[in-house]
Amino acid sequence: MATRRQFLSNSGKLIMGLGASSILPATSFSILSGSPNEKLVIGLIGCKGMGWSNLQNLLRVENVECKALCDVDQNVLDQRAADFEEMTGQKAVLYNDYRRMLEDDDIDAVIIATPDHWHCLQTVHACQAGKDVYVEKPLGKNTDECDVMVKAARQTNRVVQVGQWQRSGKHWNDAIQYLQSGALGNIRVTKSWAYQGWMESIPVKPNQPVPEGVDYDSWLGPAPDRPFNPNRFHFNFRWYWDYAGGLMTDWGVHLIDIILYGMNVDAPNTVLSTGGKFGYPDDAMETPDTQQAIYEFDDFSMIWEHAAGIDGGPYGRNHGVAFIGNNGTLVIDRGGWEVISETETDSDGNPQNIITGVETTQSNGEDLYNHMQNFVDCIKTRERPNADIAYASNTAVVANLGNIAYRTGERIEWDHQARKITNVNQPNELLKSDYRNPWKFPVL
Template sequence: MEKSRRKFLNDAVKISAGTSLLTLLPADLLAAKKKISANDKVRIGLIGCKGQGWSNMNAHFKIPEIECVALCDVDKSVLDQRTADAEKIQGKKPKQYDDYRKLLDNKDIDAVIIGTPDHWHALQMIHACEAGKDVFVEKPVANTIEECQLMVAAAKRYKKVVQVGQWQRSGYHFDNAIKYVQSGKLGQIRLVKTWAYQGWMKSVPVVPDSDPPPGVDYNMWLGPAPKRRFNKNRFHFTFRWFWDYAGGLMTDWGVHLIDIALAGMNASVPRSVVALGGKFAYPDDAAETPDTLQAVYEFDKFSMIWEHAVGIDGGNYGRNHGIAFIGNNGTLVVDRGGWEILPEVNNDDRKNIVYKMEKLPFQPQGGGYLDEHAKDFINCIKTRGTPKCSIEIGAHVATVCQMGNIAFKTGRRVFWDYTKNEFVADSKANELMKSNYQNGWKLPKV
């Protein structure tokens, strides 16, 4: 069973990995695309064309009525490569943009996919809503709690469909696990554990600052972030480990896993948070965010623990990531490979074990969840329905993850004021909620 679980897990992890591989559409899908009338097409503009942004675009290419009409990136080499890739996939070359604001001015675009670094998400999503576009925005939705609140307000004000790229929400095995948690069969759930142990993420070696690569508009890449010399560690994938642009593993994987915990428990934001950790594995490398962290969240009737570690895979229950709902009758453990029940024993006779609840075999994942997430977004564009991971959901979990980072930065337990939507009598924590846009960029007023 463990071998089977690991196979499903390895297959599932591939779903989430940003890839530069070209999508090869089957002949029947290409034929179906040609039959779609111009009036029935949904025209997409992609902002941020590398990594996960391109993976999201690939998932949308598989939908017959989708046409990619525009691409935007600050790296000309990436932009040219993706333009060529898109032309091969759909037989039509999209327009190129180096400034997302110009792309948003294109009246032919119905919706945008935002796959830029985290510090850009709020500005681009809000501006897209203002421009009348529906939005598929990558997770975490924002880099501050203030941005989260404004993004929710913008989607509501402009009445736009916003799908957040937390594709686990479109995974039926996650949905089944949540339903089981809410069935009451586990008994009183007193503790929820969430974790990400990422052995493949290694140290980030210190390298000197340099000039940006040819064709990169570095000033545009920085946008509202503080002005700094170019350093390749802060560019492309590894931007995640620098506070100017992101929140480390706490927000990168936390929004995926803590989201399932919050959904299972129907939980709001916590009463309080305390977090401990640091750069214990690689104290002298270039990364700023902690490579090791534990955060304890206090909710009304249960506690939640988040923990992460870079460079090792030895997570809870033999899994390098997951969510465990620990109840009086048993524990449900779910990860991207599937879920299972670990029942509590009801007697002391180990020769004739009696369990407090049923023992279910491993329930595997079904795969293709990013594709399903894209389909849900397009269906909601047509019906004006609410997507499976709305901006409210994405902002909720991003806020909870930001609270963990804020507790870590302050070095103390922080308490939440539900009436004011801020921390209780804590000026430093409340300051860390705010955005500090620079270089002439302004946080929009909604």
């Protein structure tokens, strides 16, 4: 198995010829070597849902191999170890504690696909251990976490790609190129939404003994201590404030990210939000099944809306983004994009489309793979990746502000440079973390 030193030293070749501004500072490994057979060696932390999809796609990239898997649920780890052996014909080294995996010098990079409340500590620790990182979205649970994660990545010169894979998708980039051509005229409103019928209501369940094989204390990590409840565990942790932020931060970061990217902005000036448990008032979710948030930017507004358990979103799409301009509206989702033209009256008094002949594109189904390819390319070149940690930090902060506005009922005024809510005192507490002992918020 090739070492990190070999992989990265070979990759130093690709640094030549790139613009300096986008390149991470060279590492001590950026000296040339030769063999075309060198491998990027990775480890996976959090193996169940998205972690496994990420690994499958990363292993499709040339010269990448996985050495180790880590999970705090031995049942998941055993299953994935078997899946891995079937997929690759190899046995992975197995860990329950990610810190032990990070000690392995053979490992160049890690995928972190644990629940949201773990992203910050694991990313900071991985950067400090010299690993490049692919971490899932949302980057962090709050502004403080996002800030310290960016600081760790920059201090250690690590490549950190975040799982906002739409940024590497061809049809998403085609649509943004069209948007930025100005053909839609002044963009006045943007919308993004997730109506997710498959994310069904979850019935209330009693607390239960911790399942055999689960290191529950390590699953909780920095989150508050509480008895085990199956509703708060795998996948459904999304619906609990201790671990995540509901659909607002789950799908919100994917789609709001496209608006920030397309409109070339970092953050809004104000946010207000409303919603509630309107669909399933008595079910077990803490986060609202129905929510709207309105964000004001300098010269346009952005609307987010979500509904868990139903599919009837705007424009007949159960998720998407719309850029609404004077000449027409661009609508895009994971399947493709279209432009709906405004009309003007011709000399005969008939309505005519202002926009005609747009060559739209459909998804080629390779967005996640392209995102992984971009991650590997950037590990070689030390360029910033498509969903660099700084972009993902903005997106996570913006989505989290929607939740703060919802939870406080305040219209939040936001100073993005100062990282402060300026019009009310108390909600600034929601920008910070309170880690459970013995876990400590990283001080860098």
